[in-house]
């Protein structure tokens with residue numbers, strides 16, 4: 742068993758979230774899935790808040806948030822103190838989200854036509870390592886912006 746992660750989505754990404762949950766489990770992660778698994782409409786800021794607050798309780802390696810585009814849910818997550826949510830588009834940005842930004846959340850869009858499989862994009866993040874050094878200095882500056 743690897744680490745623990747938290748996953749939440751709105752109605753715009755029910756299928757994608759299910760694929761991500763299965764993939765993470767296959768990769769050995771314990772997934773705390775907070776829903777929603779049904780297509781009835783929910784508000785993405787509520788799902789972002791749920792998942793981010795759970796993450797901040799501790800014990801999680803990272804979190805995943807999904808909505809129709811990934812945009813709204815990532816904007817909401819990034820309002821929460823301590824959350825660095827990367828709205829990744831491809832394996833390159835996903836790898837850098839870990840190496841440079843040490844993102845603690847990734848966001849995906851269930852209605853987005855990715856050029857790569859989102860699971861490969863997720864793997865690029867999982868398999869990367871934070872580089873520290875000058876990148877930590879920059880993250881410290883992000884934290885300072887939180888006030």
Ligand code: RB5
Nearest residue numbers: 753808809810812813814
């Ligand atoms: C919901 O219809 C949609 O607006 C939401 O999933 C997301 O795309 C917002 O950014």
